[in-house]
Amino acid sequence: MSRLPDTEKTSRYDQIEEMSTLDVVTNINQEDQTVAKAVEVVLPNVAALIDQIAERMKRGGRLFYIGSGTSGRLGIVDASECPPTFGVPHDLVIGIIAGGDGAIRKAVEFAEDDEKQAWKDILPFEPDENDSVVGIAASGTTPYVIGGVEEAKKRGLLTGGVACSSGSPLGEAVDFPVEVVVGPEFITGSTRMKSGTAQKMILNMITTGVMIRLGRIKGNKMVDMQLTNKKLEQRGVRMLMHELSIEEDTATELLEKHGSVRAAIEAYANLM
Numbered sequence: 001m002s003r004l005p006d007t008e009k010t011s012r013y014d015q016i017e018e019m020s021t022l023d024v025v026t027n028i029n030q031e032d033q034t035v036a037k038a039v040e041v042v043l044p045n046v047a048a049l050i051d052q053i054a055e056r057m058k059r060g061g062r063l064f065y066i067g068s069g070t071s072g073r074l075g076i077v078d079a080s081e082c083p084p085t086f087g088v089p090h091d092l093v094i095g096i097i098a099g100g101d102g103a104i105r106k107a108v109e110f111a112e113d114d115e116k117q118a119w120k121d122i123l124p125f126e127p128d129e130n131d132s133v134v135g136i137a138a139s140g141t142t143p144y145v146i147g148g149v150e151e152a153k154k155r156g157l158l159t160g161g162v163a164c165s166s167g168s169p170l171g172e173a174v175d176f177p178v179e180v181v182v183g184p185e186f187i188t189g190s191t192r193m194k195s196g197t198a199q200k201m202i203l204n205m206i207t208t209g210v211m212i213r214l215g216r217i218k219g220n221k222m223v224d225m226q227l228t229n230k231k232l233e234q235r236g237v238r239m240l241m242h243e244l245s246i247e248e249d250t251a252t253e254l255l256e257k258h259g260s261v262r263a264a265i266e267a268y269a270n271l272m
Helices: 021-032 033-040 045-059 069-080 082-086 115-126 144-152 167-174 195-212 232-242 246-257 261-271
Strands: 063-067 094-098 130-135 158-163 176-179
Touching: 021 195, 033 045, 033 195, 033 261, 045 130, 045 158, 045 176, 045 195, 063 144, 063 195, 069 082, 069 094, 069 130, 069 144, 069 195, 082 195, 094 115, 115 144, 115 158, 115 232, 130 195, 144 158, 144 167, 158 167, 158 195, 232 246, 232 261, 246 261
Parallel strands: 063 094, 063 130, 130 158, 158 176
Antiparallel strands: none
16 A cells, blocks of 8 residues: 555544534644644745746746646636736636536546546647646645646646645656645545645745736735726725825726726826
């Protein structure tokens, strides 16, 4: 039998069903507090992966996330938040889940066991050597993910992996592994808990770091965000008021005229 992934090790807790509800949430919270420290250990790996992805994106590349189950859903969430947050095209960061889009809501049996399907799912996007593929798998053993990154690597794409087990097959298969070991889950094997939290933190760092390297942040502001609701429009007005030292009416007029915070700032600068 192969080595047990760190994510499958037995919980430090037992007779959980006999705990009070307060004890349950207290113990979950205590475990959650260890996640950020575990992520801190792998920050150099995350930074190296970000820089490599950003360099390829500057040449026209894209980022693909591939995963199954919780890991796949986390990739899709992170990818879907990039266009409204950073004003980038919807096909710049692409989340792909084993079993197709239906698996976002309902698990598809055995979809994660097909080692050839991930690359088949990427092929319609016509991938090339400027693209990057990041596999996400808490155990680091998912065939769908490992097969996908292996094929991507053969084709000259940059590959990264986000796992929550040390010395994982996924880590060995990619150019830039990120293995954050959070230890046994509160409920044995329930990787939607600490492992999922760690993965979400790392994916946040990857896309945020890449977008910063691509110039999508000015100062500390999301100057390219899409103004898709009143809250974001009001945020945009506040950004302009702060950045340009102007009154609210002027900021509102600029935003309405130019459609984005960045465009409004540039237009205002040209008038000065």
